[in-house]
Amino acid sequence: MGYCDECRDETRWLTVSQAAQLVQRSERTIYYWIERGFLHIRILPSGRGRRICERSLLQKPMEEDEEEHPSRL
Numbered sequence: 001m002g003y004c005d006e007c008r009d010e011t012r013w014l015t016v017s018q019a020a021q022l023v024q025r026s027e028r029t030i031y032y033w034i035e036r037g038f039l040h041i042r043i044l045p046s047g048r049g050r051r052i053c054e055r056s057l058l059q060k061p062m063e064e065d066e067e068e069h070p071s072r073l
Helices: 016-023 027-035 054-059
Strands: 002-004 009-011 041-043 050-053
Touching (some): 016 027, 050 054
Antiparallel strands (some): 002 009, 041 050
């Protein structure tokens, strides 16, 4: 658990893999959502990883932008 400054609440921080499993999407989709700014993320101090705010992940409408996803073109 940790605090998300964007949600202004406590949340669980997930790896990309954990986030993908939770919402039954590919890791590529999670990275796409991150790039589009749909998810709140925290970059690890090493700069080599990121964690995703579970609250922002669960609040994102799953249908949104899926037709525009690069893997579907």
